[in-house]
Structure formats: C-alpha cells, structure tokens
Amino acid sequence: MSVLVLVEPGDELSLQALALARSLGGPVHAVSVGAPAEVAADVLHVAELEGSYAPGAWATAVTELVERLSPEVVVAAGSDRGNEVLAHVAARLDLPLAANCTEVRGDEVTRVRWGGSLLEQARVHAPLKLLTVAPYAVAAEAAGAASSVETFAPALSEADLAVRVSERVETASAGVSLTDAKVVVSGGRGVGSAEGFAIIEELAGLLGGAVGCSRVVTSAGWRPHADQVGQTGTKVSPDLYIACGISGATQHIAGCKGAKKILAINDDPEASILAHADYAVIGNLHEIVPAISAELRKARGT
Amino acid sequence: MNVLICVKRVPMTGGKIVLTEDEQAIETRHLGFTISPHEECGVEEAARLIEAHGGESVVLTLGPPEAEEQLRECMAIGADRGILLVAEGAEWDAQATAAAIVEAIRAEDVEYDLIVFGNESADTGGYQVGIRVAYALGLPCVTGLKGLTVEDGRARCEQEVPGGRDVYVVPLPAVVTVKEGLNLPRYPSVPAKLRAQRKPVATSTPARRDSRLEKVRLALPPGQGKSAEILGHGPEAAPAVVEVMRGLGVA
Numbered sequence: 001m002s003v004l005v006l007v008e009p010g011d012e013l014s015l016q017a018l019a020l021a022r023s024l025g026g027p028v029h030a031v032s033v034g035a036p037a038e039v040a041a042d043v044l045h046v047a048e049l050e051g052s053y054a055p056g057a058w059a060t061a062v063t064e065l066v067e068r069l070s071p072e073v074v075v076a077a078g079s080d081r082g083n084e085v086l087a088h089v090a091a092r093l094d095l096p097l098a099a100n101c102t103e104v105r106g107d108e109v110t111r112v113r114w115g116g117s118l119l120e121q122a123r124v125h126a127p128l129k130l131l132t133v134a135p136y137a138v139a140a141e142a143a144g145a146a147s148s149v150e151t152f153a154p155a156l157s158e159a160d161l162a163v164r165v166s167e168r169v170e171t172a173s174a175g176v177s178l179t180d181a182k183v184v185v186s187g188g189r190g191v192g193s194a195e196g197f198a199i200i201e202e203l204a205g206l207l208g209g210a211v212g213c214s215r216v217v218t219s220a221g222w223r224p225h226a227d228q229v230g231q232t233g234t235k236v237s238p239d240l241y242i243a244c245g246i247s248g249a250t251q252h253i254a255g256c257k258g259a260k261k262i263l264a265i266n267d268d269p270e271a272s273i274l275a276h277a278d279y280a281v282i283g284n285l286h287e288i289v290p291a292i293s294a295e296l297r298k299a300r301g302t
Numbered sequence: 303m304n305v306l307i308c309v310k311r312v313p314m315t316g317g318k319i320v321l322t323e324d325e326q327a328i329e330t331r332h333l334g335f336t337i338s339p340h341e342e343c344g345v346e347e348a349a350r351l352i353e354a355h356g357g358e359s360v361v362l363t364l365g366p367p368e369a370e371e372q373l374r375e376c377m378a379i380g381a382d383r384g385i386l387l388v389a390e391g392a393e394w395d396a397q398a399t400a401a402a403i404v405e406a407i408r409a410e411d412v413e414y415d416l417i418v419f420g421n422e423s424a425d426t427g428g429y430q431v432g433i434r435v436a437y438a439l440g441l442p443c444v445t446g447l448k449g450l451t452v453e454d455g456r457a458r459c460e461q462e463v464p465g466g467r468d469v470y471v472v473p474l475p476a477v478v479t480v481k482e483g484l485n486l487p488r489y490p491s492v493p494a495k496l497r498a499q500r501k502p503v504a505t506s507t508p509a510r511r512d513s514r515l516e517k518v519r520l521a522l523p524p525g526q527g528k529s530a531e532i533l534g535h536g537p538e539a540a541p542a543v544v545e546v547m548r549g550l551g552v553a
Contacts, residue, residue, distance in 0.1 A: 171465065
C-alpha cells in the first residue's frame with residue numbers, strides 16, 4: 001500500500017503528517033511544491049511551480065501524483081494549507097476528507113472535534129482515503145533526505161491560478177508573540193475591564209511572556225482578537241500558561257491545552273479550568289497577580 | 303449586492319462535554335445552542351456589506367427544525383431572510399451538506415455575489431464545505447479571511463499568516479470562508495430581535511446522501527479531570543507560585 005504525503009519545507013506539522021503516513025506501512029511518497037522539503041521519504045516529488053501560493057495549483061500537483069502513483073491514502077498536515085489543499089483535492093475527486101486525524105486503522109480514523117475537546121471515530125467509505133493529521137497528535141519524524149528526488153511540472157489550468165496570493169503585508173511584531181512565548185499570562189471575565197489588564201501585562205512583562213485572553217474579553221472589546229487564546233483564536237504551547245479569572249470553557253481549553261503546565265488563578269474552586277490545570281491559586285486575581293509580580297521583583301532584588 | 307451566509311447550529315458546550323449513553327452525540331438536554339464565532343463574524347460582515355452596498359443578505363442553515371432559532375439570531379444581527387434546510391436522519395457529512403447547500407443556492411432566484419462560510423464549524427471542524435460548494439458552482443474560494451474589502455466587482459481578501467497577512471484578490475461572484483477577528487459582531491438590539499421574528503424563513507427538506515465519512519462513535523480525549531495542586535489561597539500564595547515558576551525555569 002503506498003501513501004502520498006503533502007509536505008512543506010521547514011514545517012513541523014508536515015513532519016508529523018509524514019510520521020503518521022509512515023505508520024501505515026508501505027512506500028511513502030512525499031510531494032512538496034516549489035522547493036524540496038527535507039523529508040526522509042522513499043521518493044520526494046518536487047512540483048516545479050514558480051511564484052506565490054495558489055491552493056488550486058497545489059491541488060493539481062497532488063491530483064497528478066494520485067493518478068500516476070495510485071496511492072491508497074493521501075495525507076497532509078492539519079495546517080491551514082494542508083486542510084485547504086486536501087479539501088480542493090476532495091472536491092475535485094468527489095471523495096470524503098477526514099480532517100485532523102490522530103490515528104488511522106484500516107478504514108477507520110480517529111479525528112478531533114471541537115478543537116480537540118472531543119474525539120470521533122469515523123469510517124471512511126472511499127477507495128482512496130484523504131486525511132490530514134491533527135497538529136501535535138503524532139510525534140514528528142526527524143527531518144532528513146529522501147532516498148530519491150524527482151521533479152515534475154504539473155499541467156496547470158487558468159482556474160488553478162484564479163486564487164493566488166498577490167501580496168504579502170508584513171506586520172510589525174510588537175513584543176513576544178503568543179505562539180512563541182515561553183509564558184502566557186491570560187485574563188478572562190474575572191479581570192473585569194480593559195484597564196484591569198494592567199496587572200496581567202505587568203506579570204507577563206516580568207516573565208518575558210505574552211498576554212492572552214479568553215473569548216469573553218475580546219467580545220467585550222477589552223482586548224484585540226489577536227490576543228484571544230482559544231478554538232477560534234490562537235493556539236498556544238508555552239512552558240507555563242497562567243489563566244487568570246478564566247472559567248475554562250471548552251472553547252478556551254482548545255487553545256491552551258498545548259501548554260506544558262497550566263496555573264489557574266480563580267476565586268471559584270469549582271471552576272472548570274481547575275480540571276485542566278496543574279496548579280491553582282484560589283482567590284481574588286486582583287490581589288494575587290500583583291503579589292506574584294511583587295514576589296518576582298523581590299526575588300530579583302529589583 | 304447579494305450575500306449568502308451559511309451557519310451551523312451547535313451546542314454551547316460550556317466547561318465540560320458530556321456524551322449521550324450511545325456515544326453518538328453530546329448530551330444537550332441542559333445546553334443552549336449557538337453558531338460558531340467564525341460564522342457570527344460572517345453574519346456581521348454580510349450585514350455591513352449590505353449596509354454599504356445595498357442589496358440583500360440571506361442566512362442559510364442545514365440542521366434540525368430547531369435551527370430556526372439560529373436563523374432568527376442571525377437575522378437579528380442583520381440578515382434579511384432565512385433558508386432552513388431540514389436535515390433528516392443521522393448526522394450529515396461534509397459532502398452531503400455541501401450538496402444540499404448547492405441545490406438550495408441553485409433553486410434561488412437571486413444570484414449571490416458572495417457566499418460566506420465559517421472557516422470550519424465549531425463541532426465537526428471538517429474544513430471543507432465552503433470549498434466543495436465553490437467547486438460545484440465553479441466559483442473561486444478564498445479561506446480563512448481576517449479582512450475583506452469589496453470594490454468594483456472584486457473582493458480583496460486578507461488571510462493571517464505568521465509574520466503578516468497574505469492578500470488575495472478575486473472577482474465576484476466568489477465563495478469565502480471567514481475567521482473570528484474579521485470584525486467585532488454587534489449585539490442585536492431588542493427591536494432588531496423583534497424584527498427578526500417577522501422576517502421570512504423558507505423551509506425545505508433536501509434528500510439525504512449516504513455519509514462517506516461516517517461517524518462510528520464519539521469519545522472524550524484521555525487525561526480529562528486533572529486535579530490541580532492548590533498552591534494556596536489569596537496573595538499569600540505568591541511565594542509558592544514563584545517557586546513553581548523557578549522549578550519550570552520560567553521565573
């Protein structure tokens with residue numbers, strides 16, 4: 001049984017997709033577009049495509065290989081691009097697509113629902129299975145070199161390039177980004193106001209971390225959506241996630257469950273967040289957060 | 303211009319998901335229902351486009367008869383009328399859902415300039431219905447929008463990527479899928495909610511296709527119900543917190 005995996009150069013999630021593909025047994029063909037990816041596949045197919053990302057063109061690269069190699073499974077990363085390109089492939093071939101899988105056993109897959117708060121076992125009724133791999137569900141394979149590399153030039157139609165990135169607008173980065181931060185200090189409803197975030201910012205600053213928040217906070221307009229941690233916001237994976245005044249709705253947990261450790265600061269000892277936290281301090285965050293900042297300063301002698 | 307926004311009724315799961323005994327669904331007896339935050343932004347965006355350009359915004363859902371409640375909520379934000387596709391039988395997969403939506407769009411007298419979906423649904427998260435509908439209708443599709451400007455028959459679409467934004471410009475008609483953060487949806491006023499009760503909803507029952515991605519059972523992920531180590535109560539816990547931070551190498 002052969003497997004085809006869509007990979008992107010320098011992409012951790014692609015190496016996770018490759019690991020899942022490898023676990024299925026049989027030869028692993030990888031395809032990358034524009035430039036070769038550093039993957040230890042049996043064969044790496046490099047699609048010669050110039051210019052910026054165009055989902056339709058990437059889909060054509062995949063479907064051409066599907067025709068040529070007749071794989072039984074096509075795998076991609078559960079990233080925005082991986083999900084998008086395989087959805088194009090699925091639409092063209094009129095096949096089901098199982099997005100964000102964690103496991104595959106024959107015709108059955110396990111996939112995530114609700115941003116990872118729920119698992120679904122599903123049966124795929126198709127001769128060719130299309131699936132993407134849920135981020136961080138499978139340990140990534142080490143980067144490496146393919147046993148052989150073949151280049152090909154997909155035959156593109158005009159429609160393949162109708163949707164294409166025409167411009168990249170760079171955003172000036174302000175401080176530590178949520179996705180890269182070692183520590184994220186997040187505030188929820190319990191913070192009470194936009195001004196209330198001053199103590200959250202102070203603690204994040206002392207720890208060299210980033211400020212996050214829950215959906216209630218962005219809906220209230222206290223913080224911009226870019227700060228939102230959650231299923232429909234940013235998914236974070238810091239060493240320590242400090243949830244201040246956050247009850248712990250599944251929407252929020254989907255965004256912070258990637259943290260190594262979670263500390264909850266909450267006045268409600270029954271809050272849902274405690275079922276997901278490693279540590280907790282019970283009480284008023286408006287007293288506790290400044291006390292932690294003061295303690296950090298004291299310890300540093302500043 | 304005419305804008306169609308497609309939404310999905312989902313339970314408000316709160317802090318903890320509980321499954322029904324047969325493991326086929328979430329136990330919703332004590333839960334309210336809503337739509338995905340992505341879709342809410344889509345409804346708001348559709349309303350703003352109509353306010354700026356004139357025309358009609360229509361909200362469509364495929365779901366149980368009770369999903370009319372979600373259509374009314376969307377009409378309170380701004381949609382002018384609703385289309386309810388009553389889904390019979392077990393859960394519909396993405397292919398069946400897309401096929402029913404395509405049929406409903408073709409049956410409409412209006413030509414839609416923009417067909418809007420959430421980037422992915424809150425519950426099943428299949429990431430594909432919008433793209434499938436675009437293919438069936440022969441339209442371009444841009445996904446994951448965090449910015450949208452419509453001008454001179456074209457849509458300028460902005461997608462958030464690490465370090466910045468990717469811009470796509472596509473001619474209308476087009477399909478777009480949007481993400482939360484595109485805008486800040488308004489809270490509907492009481493008069494808007496009352497008006498929404500009187501707006502028309504067209505109901506039909508599409509034929510169901512067999513699921514090719516068939517749900518077998520649901521399960522809660524392992525590692526639920528951790529019990530947190532209580533470091534203390536109130537500000538007196540600060541030294542213990544800093545101790546933990548040192549242990550983790552982050553202080």
